[in-house]
Amino acid sequence: xxxxxxxxxxxxxxxxxxxxxxxxxxxxxxxxxxxxxxxxxxxxxxxxxxxxxxxxxxxxxxxxxxxxxxxxxxxxxxxxxxxxxxxxxxxxxxxxxxxxxxxxxxxxxxxxxxxxxxxxxxxxxxxxxxxxxxxxxxxxxxxxxxxxxxxxxxxxxxxxxxxxxxxxxxxxxxxxxxxxxxxxxxxxxxxxxxxxxxxxxxxxxxxxxxxxxxxxxxxxxxxxxxxxxxxxxxxxxxxxxxxxxxxxxxxxxxxxxxxxxxxxxxxxxxxxxxxxxxxxxxxxxxxxxxxxxxxxxxxxxxxxxxxxxxxxxxxxxxxxxxxxxxxxxxxxxxxxxxxxxxxxxxxxxxxxxxxxxxxxxxxxxxxxxxxxxxxxxxxxxxxxxxxxx
Amino acid sequence: xxxxxxxxxxxxxxxxxxxxxxxxxxxxxxxxxxxxxxxxxxxxxxxxxxxxxxxxxxxxxxxxxxxxxxxxxxxxxxxxxxxxxxxxxxxxxxxxxxxxxxxxxxxxxxxxxxxxxxxxxxxxxxxxxxxxxxxxxxxxxxxxxxxxxxxxxxxxxxxxxxxxxxxxxxxxxxxxxxxxxxxxxxxxxxxxxxxxxxxxxxxxxxxxxxxxxxxxxxxxxxxxxxxxxxxxxxxxxxxxxxxxxxxxxxxxxxxxxxxxxxxxxxxxxxxxxxxxxxxxxxxxxxxxxxxxxxxxxxxxxxxxxxxxxxxxxxxxxxxxxxxxxxxxxxxxxxxxxxxxxxxxxxxxxxxxxxxxxxxxxxxxxxxxxxxxxxxxxxxxxxxxxxxxxxxxxxxxxxxxxxxxxxxxxxxxxxxxxxxxxxxxxxxxxxxxxxxxxxxxxxxxxxxxxxxxxxxxxxxxxxxxxxxxxx
Numbered sequence: 001x002x003x004x005x006x007x008x009x010x011x012x013x014x015x016x017x018x019x020x021x022x023x024x025x026x027x028x029x030x031x032x033x034x035x036x037x038x039x040x041x042x043x044x045x046x047x048x049x050x051x052x053x054x055x056x057x058x059x060x061x062x063x064x065x066x067x068x069x070x071x072x073x074x075x076x077x078x079x080x081x082x083x084x085x086x087x088x089x090x091x092x093x094x095x096x097x098x099x100x101x102x103x104x105x106x107x108x109x110x111x112x113x114x115x116x117x118x119x120x121x122x123x124x125x126x127x128x129x130x131x132x133x134x135x136x137x138x139x140x141x142x143x144x145x146x147x148x149x150x151x152x153x154x155x156x157x158x159x160x161x162x163x164x165x166x167x168x169x170x171x172x173x174x175x176x177x178x179x180x181x182x183x184x185x186x187x188x189x190x191x192x193x194x195x196x197x198x199x200x201x202x203x204x205x206x207x208x209x210x211x212x213x214x215x216x217x218x219x220x221x222x223x224x225x226x227x228x229x230x231x232x233x234x235x236x237x238x239x240x241x242x243x244x245x246x247x248x249x250x251x252x253x254x255x256x257x258x259x260x261x262x263x264x265x266x267x268x269x270x271x272x273x274x275x276x277x278x279x280x281x282x283x284x285x286x287x288x289x290x291x292x293x294x295x296x297x298x299x300x301x302x303x304x305x306x307x308x309x310x311x312x313x314x315x316x317x318x319x320x321x322x323x324x325x326x327x328x329x330x331x332x333x334x335x336x337x338x339x340x341x342x343x344x345x346x347x348x349x350x351x352x353x354x355x356x357x358x359x360x361x362x363x364x365x366x367x368x369x370x371x372x373x374x375x376x377x378x379x380x381x382x383x384x385x386x387x388x389x
Numbered sequence: 390x391x392x393x394x395x396x397x398x399x400x401x402x403x404x405x406x407x408x409x410x411x412x413x414x415x416x417x418x419x420x421x422x423x424x425x426x427x428x429x430x431x432x433x434x435x436x437x438x439x440x441x442x443x444x445x446x447x448x449x450x451x452x453x454x455x456x457x458x459x460x461x462x463x464x465x466x467x468x469x470x471x472x473x474x475x476x477x478x479x480x481x482x483x484x485x486x487x488x489x490x491x492x493x494x495x496x497x498x499x500x501x502x503x504x505x506x507x508x509x510x511x512x513x514x515x516x517x518x519x520x521x522x523x524x525x526x527x528x529x530x531x532x533x534x535x536x537x538x539x540x541x542x543x544x545x546x547x548x549x550x551x552x553x554x555x556x557x558x559x560x561x562x563x564x565x566x567x568x569x570x571x572x573x574x575x576x577x578x579x580x581x582x583x584x585x586x587x588x589x590x591x592x593x594x595x596x597x598x599x600x601x602x603x604x605x606x607x608x609x610x611x612x613x614x615x616x617x618x619x620x621x622x623x624x625x626x627x628x629x630x631x632x633x634x635x636x637x638x639x640x641x642x643x644x645x646x647x648x649x650x651x652x653x654x655x656x657x658x659x660x661x662x663x664x665x666x667x668x669x670x671x672x673x674x675x676x677x678x679x680x681x682x683x684x685x686x687x688x689x690x691x692x693x694x695x696x697x698x699x700x701x702x703x704x705x706x707x708x709x710x711x712x713x714x715x716x717x718x719x720x721x722x723x724x725x726x727x728x729x730x731x732x733x734x735x736x737x738x739x740x741x742x743x744x745x746x747x748x749x750x751x752x753x754x755x756x757x758x759x760x761x762x763x764x765x766x767x768x769x770x771x772x773x774x775x776x777x778x779x780x781x782x783x784x785x786x787x788x789x790x791x792x793x794x795x796x797x798x799x800x801x802x803x804x805x806x807x808x809x810x811x812x813x814x815x816x817x818x819x820x821x822x823x824x825x826x827x828x829x830x831x832x833x834x835x836x837x838x839x840x841x842x843x844x845x846x847x848x849x850x851x852x853x854x855x856x857x858x859x
Contacts, residue, residue, distance in 0.1 A: 258791075278776070290791040303782040305801050308742075308773030314800040319788050 015240050015270065017082035017211075021093060024086035033085060033209075036266040036298055038234055041205045044125045045087050045153045045181050050094045053124030055150060057100075058117045062110035065140065070131075071098040080131060080157035081185025084209055084240070088183040091127045091155040099129035099157075102142065106135030106161065113141035113167075113358055117385075120150020120178060129155045132168070136161035136189070141358060142168050147202075147385040149175040154182035162189035162216065168196040169356060173385035174203035176233075176377070181207045188248075190216030197356050198225040198254075200235050201368060202381045207236040214245040214277075221250040225267075226352050228369070229295070230377045231260025238268040239284075243277035252284040255352055257345060257372075258295035267317075269301045273310060281311035288319040289348055342373050404659050404686070408498075409628035410491035410599050418472040418600065424448060427572050430474045434541055434575075439552065447561045447571030454565040460751070461689040461718045466663055471604040471635055473573045475518040481539070482523050492517050495597060510622075512537045514594040516607055519575040530588060535619075536581040537592055540608050543579025550581060554612055558641035558669050558697075567667045570606045570639040577607035577638065582617040582648075591620040591653075591839055596636075598627035598662065604635040611641070613648040613676075620651040622839055626686070629659045633688065636662055642670035642678065646700065649677040655842050658686040660716060666692045674700030674729075681837055683846070684711040684719045693751060695724035698732035698760075705734040710834045713746030713778070722751040722783075727760040727793075738769040739831050742778035749781040754788075754795065761792035769799040772830050774823075 016023060026046060027034040039046065059067060070076055077099055083089040102114060120126065132142055138161065146152070160166050174180060180203055186194055200206050212221045221241060229235045241250045256265050269284040288297040301315035322344060330340035349369060353362050364384050371380035419426060427448050431441040456463055482488045488496075496515055512526035514537070521539030530537070536547065544551050561571045578594050598605050613619055627634060636658060644650045650670065658664055664687040670678040680694040696705035707723035725734035740748035750769045771780040782799045804826050812822035828835070828847060835843050 275777075290788075290793075293791050295791055297788050299786050299797075301782070301784060301797070301799070303799060303801065304779070305771075305773070305781065306779045307776045308778055308803040309776040310773075310801070310803065312800070312802065314798070315782070316799070317784070317786060317795075317797040319786065319795040320793065321791055 015084065015242070017084045019078060019082055019089060019092065021086065021089045024089055027086065033238070037207055037236060038205065041179065041234065042181065043151055043179055045151060045179065047090070048094075048125060050096045051124040051127065053126040053151070055118040055120055055126050055128060055152065060115035062112040062114060064105065064108040064110045065114045066103050068101050068103065069098055070101050072096055074098065077129070080159065081187050081211060081213060083155060084183055084185075084211055087153050087181045088155050091153045092129060094127040095129040095155075099131050101131040101133055103133045104135055104138045104140045106137060108135065108138045108140065110140050113143050115143045115145070117145045117147070120148035120152060120174070122149045126150055126152045128152065129157070131157040132159065132166070134160045134164045134166050137163040139165045140167070142166065143171070143358065143361065144169070145171040145173060145385055146180060147173045147175070147381070149178050151179045152181070154180065156182060156184045158184060158186040158194065160186070160188050160192040160194055163191045164189065165192070166194045167357065168194060169358065169361060170198050171384055172198070172200040172203055172206050173381045174206070175381070176202065176204060178203040179205045182209070184208065184210045186210065186212045186221065188212065188214050188219035188221060191218035193220035193222070195222040195355070196224065197352065198227070198237060199365065199384070200225070200227040200237070201372070201377070201384060203233065203235070205234045209238045209240070211239070212241045212250060214243065214248045217245050217247040219245060219248040223250070223252045224352050224355060225254035226349055227254070227256040227265060228372050228380070229256065229258045229263035229265045230372070232262045234264045236266040238266075240270045241272070241282065243271070243273045243280045243282065246277055247279040248277065249280070250282045253352065254286045255289075255349060256287075256297070257289045257291055257348070258297055259291035261294035263295040266298045267300070269315065271303050271313070271315070273305045273307060273313060275306040278307055278309040279311055280313065282313050284315035286317045287348070289345065290319065290321045342370070345369065345373055404629060406626035406657065407629035407659050409630070410495055412600050418475045420472055420602065421469045422448070422471070422473055422573070426473055430573060430575060433476070436544065437548065440544065443556065443561060444572045447568045450562045450568035451565060451572055454568060456565065460691050460720045463663065463689065465633055466635060470602050470632075472600055472602055473604050473606070474575060475600050475603055476520060477518045477522065477599070481521060483525060485523070488523055492522055495599070496523070496595065510593045511588055511590040512592045514539055514578050516576045516594065516596045518598065518600055518603060519605065521576050533586050534583040535586060535588060536579065538579050540577040540579045540610060541575065543610065547579070547581070550612070551579065551610070554610055554641065554643055556641075558643060558671055559639050559667055564667060566637045566665045567639050570608060570637050570667070573604070574606045574608035574639065577609040578611070578621070579609070580611040580619065580621065582613045582619045584614045585616045587618040588620070591622045594621070594623045596623060596625040598634050598636065601630040602632055602634060604637065607638045609638065609640040611650060611652070612643045613645060613650045615646045616648055618649045620653070622653045622842070623655075625654070625656045625658055627659045627662050630661055632661065634662045636664045636666070638666045640666070640668040644670055644672045644676040644678050646673045647675040649679075651679040651681065653681040653838065653842070655683040655838075655845070656686055656690065660686065660688050662687045664690040664692065668692065668694040669697065670695070671697045671699050672703035672705060675702045676700060677704045678706070680707040680723065681834070682707065682709045682721065683838070683842075684721050688716065689718050689720070691720045693722045693724050693753075695726065696734065697726045697728060698734065699728050701729050702731045703729060704732070707736045708834045708837050709736070709738040710831055711740040711748050713740070713742045713748045715744035715746060717746045718749070719747070720749040720751060724753040725755070725765060727756040727763040727765065730759065730761050730763065732760060732763045734765045736767045737833065739834055740780060741772045741774065741827060741830065742780050743774040745777045747779045747781070749783065750799070751783045752785060754784075754786045756788045756790050756793050756795070758789045760790050763790065764794040765796070767797040770830070771799070771801040772827070773801065773803045
């Protein structure tokens, strides 16, 4: 495994994807894409066969959205974006039930978000493949909420048809012992758009890899993320946006806060603009707010550009703690330090929360952030995964 | 819009130092690397036992370490075909007239005696092939105790000081090319600035490769004692040959308490030189280290000047500028390691790629535990002049301490038709407009260069524009 990068391409260009497990040997921890992940805490997701573990599903589906199962072996399951690491390829191999497919017909515009709640109840490793198949010109919001305790390897395939618009929110509100490793493979058709928000609060280890590919011009990916890591938690978000079609756009905004001994967050944002992707417009941003001692924030934005004929490309990454001046300003106006800190953090995340556009979820998220700041991560988890909200 | 071509920029990277002198010394030099070659270099230099042992250790580690699999394509380097040591003149000259004509002509063409005559420099060293052939230092500085000699002389005449610091910043096994350098190093500068001494005008060194398939492995060691200041400037050129040469230097700098060192490089190797250099400085309490790094020439450059901020309130700054033309890959950047509280660093990188060239920024900011109240900012801007060139940014930030402020920002842009149109509507030709845009883009760094180098850089950009008129 020394040939991770070779000559012509940099690390970004050489992202691999495959349906064959042989293409992804067992990582040692030295590989570029595994070097931040504590492999010993993956507990069985890097190896092993099919299992009896399942998550319990509850759904809330508006009219026009249907949920079906496609059996293992169906060629449809190989028409989705390929897995990008060993966990992903094992997930497809071990998901003996096949995949659950949420299908939105062409031109449909369901009035309410489709909600999928996935709950773990401990026990065996769960291998799960979920496909969101959005027909041409449809417009829909999908919310996926995770809670409970699980060791969950997930492959989420997101197919957005020509001209369709998908709003996707994924909430990781796991119990503190959960392990969740997932690849979200997004494929955008011509003039299709996705506005995705990852909300990662719970779990012992959460590792998300999101990839975006474009099949025609006019695609638009708005990828956002919000994470709060508490003591001992490892939260990793990796993105790879592969601009291969002309006149597409991508914008990545991830913001995180860290508090407590051993809280570790990783953000890696890779963008490749291929020579064929003239007229690309891309920007990536990661901001980390460090709230206490003993945390670690890794932030790695990588950009490879093979054509000069672009609208714009850039990235920014900052890591810092509270701005003392802001605090001082607020305190000078009679606001207590605690309240001032709360305002600063709320302001930090506000931009992302308001963009979600699902009021009930926004309220729950605000409540969760309050609880996190109050030093009650469990209360935060129950606030955000509140089922009867 | 993409059909507009920019012939006026064709010449960036066009090479005007590409002549070759007659090459008797190089013709007889041995190719390839072996223990015998290393022992031979050491014997020719009458080195002490410990240095020979260091060299042999370097050779072993070089053989053991794998080639880097990241960065640029290094598969074109044929280590067996390289001449590791070429002695071109027996005696070091202290006046231009004593130099052999070939060498003198070379440096005349590069304009070095002019700079010296005009007292633009406080001292000059000129390295031709493996050894320093000319050396001169201002008498005044000598009286103040400033040492500025070539590294071989440094080892001979200041053995204790030398042994204390050699390999202290970049150990022999640091990386494959540092090991290689340790095993076959020759030439370079050895500088010691005593406590409190300010060297007001820069010390300069010129490195020239003349022999085909030559490997130049200079070794530079700079020690700035407490409260001192020195600015060291190096320029590098080579002839154009059909097969490749290798330049693999190691530069170690020790900046003591409250001292300040500025190190400026204008690397203008011809487009057949692999330039793989390890540069690192340590900055003690209150010290300031500045790298100004210009990469214009070479086929491949991999160079990431590093600063280890070891004392409280130490400060590091890197300004990096890179031009990549056809067939060139400039993989450059900077490393900052914050190892003490209240340390600060800043990196500004500007790159221009054209004609299918590739520029990469690769950086590392590391904040170790305990380095509270540290701050770092990184800014990288890349300008793409056409549609076939490429630009990459690989910054890396590793923060192990909460009380820090960290920022990184990068932009990649192309020369916009709007800008060109605006300037042309004001009566400029397209060439002039393009030159002005490129100059404006690199200006924040160009103004930090010593005047003659800033002029050189401007002239280079201008030259390319002129070339297009015909």
